[in-house]
Amino acid sequence: MNALRVTGGRVLRPDGSVTGSDVTIDRDAGTILAVGEETAGDEATAAEAVPDVDETLDAEGGLVVPGLVNAHTHVAMTLLRGYADDKELDAWLREDIWPAEAELTADDVEAGAALGALEMIRSGTTAFADMYFAMDRVADVVDRAGLRARLGHGVVTVGKDDADARADVKESLAVARDLEGAADGRIRTAFMPHSLTTVGEAYLREGVAEAREAGVPVHLHANETAEEVDPIVDKRGERPVTYAEDLDALGPDDFFAHGVHVDDSEIERLADAGTAVVHCPASNMKLASGMAPVQRLRDAGVTVALGTDGAASNNDLDVFDEMRDAAMLGKLAAGDAAAVPAEAVVEMATAAGAEALGLPGGRIEPGAAADLAVVDLDAPHLTPVHDPVSHLAYAARGSDVRHTVCDGRVLMRDREVLTLDAEAVRERAADAASDLVERVDSGV
Ligand SMILES: N[C@@H](CCSC[C@H]1O[C@@H](n2cnc3c(=O)[nH]cnc32)[C@H](O)[C@@H]1O)C(=O)O
Numbered sequence: 001m002n003a004l005r006v007t008g009g010r011v012l013r014p015d016g017s018v019t020g021s022d023v024t025i026d027r028d029a030g031t032i033l034a035v036g037e038e039t040a041g042d043e044a045t046a047a048e049a050v051p052d053v054d055e056t057l058d059a060e061g062g063l064v065v066p067g068l069v070n071a072h073t074h075v076a077m078t079l080l081r082g083y084a085d086d087k088e089l090d091a092w093l094r095e096d097i098w099p100a101e102a103e104l105t106a107d108d109v110e111a112g113a114a115l116g117a118l119e120m121i122r123s124g125t126t127a128f129a130d131m132y133f134a135m136d137r138v139a140d141v142v143d144r145a146g147l148r149a150r151l152g153h154g155v156v157t158v159g160k161d162d163a164d165a166r167a168d169v170k171e172s173l174a175v176a177r178d179l180e181g182a183a184d185g186r187i188r189t190a191f192m193p194h195s196l197t198t199v200g201e202a203y204l205r206e207g208v209a210e211a212r213e214a215g216v217p218v219h220l221h222a223n224e225t226a227e228e229v230d231p232i233v234d235k236r237g238e239r240p241v242t243y244a245e246d247l248d249a250l251g252p253d254d255f256f257a258h259g260v261h262v263d264d265s266e267i268e269r270l271a272d273a274g275t276a277v278v279h280c281p282a283s284n285m286k287l288a289s290g291m292a293p294v295q296r297l298r299d300a301g302v303t304v305a306l307g308t309d310g311a312a313s314n315n316d317l318d319v320f321d322e323m324r325d326a327a328m329l330g331k332l333a334a335g336d337a338a339a340v341p342a343e344a345v346v347e348m349a350t351a352a353g354a355e356a357l358g359l360p361g362g363r364i365e366p367g368a369a370a371d372l373a374v375v376d377l378d379a380p381h382l383t384p385v386h387d388p389v390s391h392l393a394y395a396a397r398g399s400d401v402r403h404t405v406c407d408g409r410v411l412m413r414d415r416e417v418l419t420l421d422a423e424a425v426r427e428r429a430a431d432a433a434s435d436l437v438e439r440v441d442s443g444v
């Protein structure tokens with residue numbers, strides 16, 4: 001037995017309570033053995049299971065929380081952070097982002113993904129879903145960084161001829177098959193058509209059918225803007241969620257990003273199907289896409305997770321910001337200060353995120369995956385501590401994270417990331433971004 005113990009902290013339990021307990025981890029299995037005296041097995045097994053601790057993490061004055069889950073991002077877009085701001089989705093994609101992405105190389109994607117991984121580890125995120133291209137490079141980064149992820153190649157067919165469109169669908173399915181189970185099982189995959197309007201119907205139908213055959217879920221952007229919903233309603237006489245259902249893309253393992261413009265019947269369909277929605281409040285505000293009905297979705301029984309979306313529409317990958325934004329915007333959208341309370345956003349960022357992605361983690365309890373973060377609570381902006389859950393939702397930031405653990409491995413200890421060379425990663429990404437902008441500018 002190779003054990004790690006997180007000592008002296010307070011622990012956020014799955015029921016929302018906070019107890020002063022040590023957390024003991026089986027590093028070989030990557031699971032939590034015990035929380036205080038509580039174990040998954042019987043007493044005897046517990047006593048045998050926990051005797052020698054090989055490594056400790058000091059959590060004194062801290063709160064041990066499940067590793068946060070960023071359930072929708074385009075991680076390599078860190079290279080485009082601050083590249084184009086203050087525009088609505090369609091213009092932003094077509095005028096700025098897609099032309100820049102046309103110049104992105106696989107090396108760039110790797111550099112941007114490493115920067116994103118560094119940022120996520122530093123802010124306590126242990127799992128994420130990524131839709132992008134050059135996904136083998138993103139997978140390499142996930143493997144090295146020690147994170148967990150659900151990865152997919154994003155398909156766009158608008159503006160492409162049939163051969164290119166088919167090749168893009170094929171690529172997404174190939175990535176889903178090839179990367180499934182990579183990084184010692186920490187990588188899972190999905191078929192990821194970009195959206196219901198940027199991928200043609202025939203390609204969607206074929207791709208989803210093959211994804212079903214391969215047993216991988218579907219992830220796409222849905223109901224993000226009114227401009228995206230209207231043409232679907234005009235052309236098909238049905239709303240996007242119904243269209244998705246018709247495409248067989250509304251399954252219990254599937255998860256949709258955004259869900260801003262959903263009506264009551266769509267909310268009901270999502271709930272009945274068990275399809276999760278990834279709420280991306282910062283991106284929705286920044287691109288002025290609208291306000292997702294988060295409280296209504298949750299009341300209907302829809303699993304709602306949180307995502308940052310790409311760093312070009314956020315502009316960071318800090319899930320703490322997303323918790324706060326989700327609570328604030330959820331209240332504003334509902335016209336009710338009691339809507340989307342602190343416990344709800346903490347659950348969305350942890351257990352609901354893991355559930356939406358179909359990945360382990362999201363709960364600190366014996367038997368669960370050892371994915372956790374230790375948040376320092378002794379900073380001035382976190383004093384006094386009347387309620388740690390309130391602080392997580394409203395006052396803490398990613399930079400308050402002191403240690404990050406994923407799959408039983410310490411990824412960050414005392415704010416030092418152990419799996420990546422922070423300075424090298426940062427420099428390489430900055431260089432890649434400036435070279436990229438030069439290529440884009442000289443092409444115009
Ligand atoms: N294979 C595709 C790549 C699609 S990846 C997923 C895409 O989603 C884009 N994206 C980023 N943020 C958003 C958003 O908020 N809504 C919709 N698309 C986004 C991102 O720029 C990227 O082009 C191609 O060849 O173009």
Ligand SMILES: [Zn+2]
Binds near residue numbers: 072073074257310
């Ligand atoms: Zn997105």
